[in-house]
Structures are given as C-alpha cells and as structure tokens.
Amino acid sequence: MGLDTVARSSTPAPAEGRAIVGQISPNWVTTRLDFLVNWARSNSLWPMPFGTACCAIEFMATAASRYDLSRFGMERMGYTPRQADVLICAGRLPFKLAPVIRRIYDQMPQPKWVISMGACASSGGIFDTYAMVQGIDTVVPVDVYVPGCPPRPEGLLYGILLLHKKVRGETMADPALRQERALTPGDLRIPARLIDELSEPFGNSIHQTRSA
Amino acid sequence: MNPTVDSLRRAFGDKVGRVIVSCDQTIVYVDRESIAEVLRWLKEAPDENYDYLVDVTAVEYRDPERPIEVVYQLRAMARRAELRIKAELPKDQPLTVESVVPVWRSADWLEREVYDMFGITFTGHPDLRRLLMWETYAEGYPLRKDFPLRGRFSRSEQVRQALAANPEAHYSLDELSIAQAQYDLPEEMRERLERGDRGRIPEPKEERHG
Numbered sequence: 001m002g003l004d005t006v007a008r009s010s011t012p013a014p015a016e017g018r019a020i021v022g023q024i025s026p027n028w029v030t031t032r033l034d035f036l037v038n039w040a041r042s043n044s045l046w047p048m049p050f051g052t053a054c055c056a057i058e059f060m061a062t063a064a065s066r067y068d069l070s071r072f073g074m075e076r077m078g079y080t081p082r083q084a085d086v087l088i089c090a091g092r093l094p095f096k097l098a099p100v101i102r103r104i105y106d107q108m109p110q111p112k113w114v115i116s117m118g119a120c121a122s123s124g125g126i127f128d129t130y131a132m133v134q135g136i137d138t139v140v141p142v143d144v145y146v147p148g149c150p151p152r153p154e155g156l157l158y159g160i161l162l163l164h165k166k167v168r169g170e171t172m173a174d175p176a177l178r179q180e181r182a183l184t185p186g187d188l189r190i191p192a193r194l195i196d197e198l199s200e201p202f203g204n205s206i207h208q209t210r211s212a
Numbered sequence: 213m214n215p216t217v218d219s220l221r222r223a224f225g226d227k228v229g230r231v232i233v234s235c236d237q238t239i240v241y242v243d244r245e246s247i248a249e250v251l252r253w254l255k256e257a258p259d260e261n262y263d264y265l266v267d268v269t270a271v272e273y274r275d276p277e278r279p280i281e282v283v284y285q286l287r288a289m290a291r292r293a294e295l296r297i298k299a300e301l302p303k304d305q306p307l308t309v310e311s312v313v314p315v316w317r318s319a320d321w322l323e324r325e326v327y328d329m330f331g332i333t334f335t336g337h338p339d340l341r342r343l344l345m346w347e348t349y350a351e352g353y354p355l356r357k358d359f360p361l362r363g364r365f366s367r368s369e370q371v372r373q374a375l376a377a378n379p380e381a382h383y384s385l386d387e388l389s390i391a392q393a394q395y396d397l398p399e400e401m402r403e404r405l406e407r408g409d410r411g412r413i414p415e416p417k418e419e420r421h422g
Contacts, residue, residue: 095370095371095373095374096344096345096346096374096377098371098374098375099374099375099376099377099378099379100379102375128361128362129361129362130351130359130360130362130363130370131345131354131363133374134367138367139371183375186372186375186376187372188368188371188372188375192366192368192369192372193368195367195368195371196367196368198367199367
C-alpha cells in the first residue's frame with residue numbers, strides 16, 4: 001500500500017510518460033538505445049507454451065535437439081505467464097478455455113507478444129462448431145500467425161524469425177506500442193461486428209449449412 | 213444370443229422388451245421405469261455378475277417420431293461376456309431415467325456427459341452438472357438433432373459469454389470450498405449449489421440470426 005502511494009505521487013501517469021517519450025523525435029540516442037534493447041529482447045524471447053492439441057507436438061519437436069529453439073534464446077519454457085515474453089498458442093482453443101488464455105495473457109508483463117500456431121488457433125480450422133473459438137485473435141491480440149495443420153518446425157521457426165524482425169523494428173518513441181486495455185466481464189477485445197465477420201465460414205465449411 | 217436374455221425374461225417378465233443381435237452384440241430393450249432395478253440385478257445376480265459398466269450414452273435418431281435411447285454397455289470381466297441394455301425415452305415425455313451411480317460409481321461422469329449433451333436427467337444422481345460445457349452455457353444440448361452445428365448464438369455473443377464465464381466455476385462444491393471461488397458465482401447458482409439442487413439449464417433466449 002505504501003509503495004502504491006509513493007508510486008502515484010512521484011511518477012507521472014503512464015499516459016503522460018508516453019507522451020513525453022513520444023515527443024522525443026527518433027534521434028541518434030533513441031535509435032541506438034532502441035537497437036540495443038530490441039537486440040536483447042529479440043534474442044531472449046521466453047516462450048509461454050499454451051499447447052492444447054497436435055500443434056503442441058510439433059512445438060515440442062521444434063524445442064528438441066534437431067531444430068533446437070535454444071539457438072534463438074528460447075529454450076527457457078516458462079510455464080508461468082509472469083516470467084514469459086511470447087505466448088505461443090499451439091492448438092485449437094475451445095470456448096471453455098477462452099477465459100483461461102485471456103487471463104494468462106493479462107498476467108504476462110509487458111513487453112509481450114503472441115504467436116498463433118496452426119490453422120485452428122488462427123482461424124478455427126476444421127472446427128467450425130459450437131464449441132470452438134474461431135481464431136484466438138477474437139480473444140487476445142496476435143502478432144504472428146503460423147499457418148499449417150500442424151505447421152512443421154521450420155514453419156514455426158520462420159514465424160519466430162518474423163517475430164524477431166518485428167521486435168527489432170519497434171521503437172520506444174511510438175506511443176501506441178505498449179498500450180493494453182483490461183477486459184471487464186461481458187467486454188470484448190474487438191467490436192462484436194468484427195468478431196462475427198472474422199468467424200464467417202470459409203473453405204470447406206461453407207458447405208455446412210447453419211442447421212446441419 | 214447372450215444366454216442372459218432368458219434369465220432376464222424369467223426374472224422380469226414383460227419389463228424386458230424386444231431383443232436384437234447385431235455384430236455379435238445382444239441388445240436388450242428394457243422398460244424405462246425399471247432400468248435401474250434390472251441393471252442392479254445384472255450386476256448382483258451371482259450367475260450374471262456384469263461388474264463393469266463400459267459406457268453410458270444416448271442416441272437420438274433423425275426420425276423425429278423415434279424415441280431417444282439411453283444405452284448401457286455392460287461387461288462381465290470373469291466370463292468375458294458383453295451385454296447392451298437400452299431404454300427408450302419418448303420425446304413427448306420428460307427425458308428422465310433413474311441413475312445407476314448407486315450401482316456403479318463409474319456411471320457418475322458418464323451420466324453427467326449424457327445430461328450435458330442430450331439433456332436427459334438422471335434422477336438420484338449425486339452431482340448432476342454439465343461435464344464438458346460450462347455451467348452457465350445457455351445454448352442448449354449440443355448433440356440433440358435440433359441443435360445447429362455452430363450453436364444458437366452469434367459468434368460474438370458466444371465469445372462474450374465464454375469470456376464472462378469463471379474458469380473456477382467448473383469445479384464441484386467440495387473443490388470450490390478450497391478455491392473460495394463460490395463467492396464469484398451468481399447468487400442464484402450459489403444458493404442452488406448449496407441446496408444440492410442442480411436444476412435445469414436456462415432455455416436459450418437469443419436465436420442466431422440468418
């Protein structure tokens with residue numbers, strides 16, 4: 001409680017702080033600092049594996065000796081979201097698990113990124129049913145989508161390298177970067193209309209009628 | 213034909229209905245009122261001794277006139293004999309059947325799953341709650357033929373309801389007393405759980421558009 005009051009009185013509100021950083025134009029100091037910070041972050045991304053299905057088997061293969069995630073500083077699997085940087089959702093997400101992955105995402109400290117691994121996590125895949133979330137981007141924000149059913153380890157590694165590229169392009173001068181909004185119960189991350197649009201049937205599932 | 217059928221007929225008379233043999237399985241239709249009595253006899257009669265309840269499930273046929281069937285798959289481990297018992301529940305009557313949890317403890321989750329997916333109530337079940345879907349799931353019973361494949365609500369409404377569900381609320385009251393999560397449950401549900409009454413799931417309110 002004491003810490004709370006001290007923090008509130010002595011430091012400016014986060015929005016103000018971002019505004020100050022945002023006023024600093026990307027000059028030599030900030031870009032060199034950005035480079036250093038992003039180099040460190042991108043080469044030690046600690047994954048939080050959220051393996052729910054067969055994609056998790058490919059994820060284990062990626063982490064094992066032949067493909068060896070530790071080449072990218074990712075060998076430290078954190079099964080606690082509080083010490084993780086990348087949430088890797090490997091597998092389909094049923095509606096019953098939607099509040100779980102949302103809570104895990106909320107518990108991860110910034111900076112954090114999300115990889116949606118496989119067709120089911122990215123779009124619902126073949127599971128266009130009453131029980132399945134049609135893409136985890138309706139629940140948590142996603143940085144990299146890895147297609148495949150399941151993706152081969154090379155595919156996941158390519159996704160991780162794309163995420164490295166994204167991390168290296170970040171700058172602290174961007175005020176929109178690390179913003180997040182806590183969801184209250186009954187709240188949605190994106191507008192309801194957008195969720196319905198993202199969940200529209202496509203591919204083979206357009207041949208299924210609504211009632212059958 | 214399984215020889216148990218003859219002894220069943222001797223013991224229960226006209227409560228035992230028609231008998232079908234399909235793929236070496238003997239299927240016996242039993243009167244729905246006396247299903248628990250018949251199953252208890254099959255387990256406890258020394259010559260029968262069906263000590264293993266393999267599965268409890270249900271079947272709904274496309275023909276809307278045909279009743280829903282509750283299926284009990286039994287096995288006598290010592291004799292290596294199998295028997296399938298069915299009870300027919302006509303759709304114009306309440307879908308209730310007596311629970312067999314007092315006979316086989318393994319029927320607990322099997323009957324909960326049938327309740328969750330088909331809406332069949334097992335009277336005398338100690339803890340009849342949904343097993344696969346969460347307790348506040350309001351769209352109905354997914355394996356019924358009138359249930360649309362993608363559910364009754366729109367996708368955004370499904371996401372909203374799923375996110376509003378409390379993951380701790382999936383546990384039983386015994387487990388909840390450890391997690392202290394029963395205080396997060398809706399008042400009405402908490403009071404109902406404390407009474408030991410699981411009640412019925414609310415009927416779906418909002419139909420999917422289009």
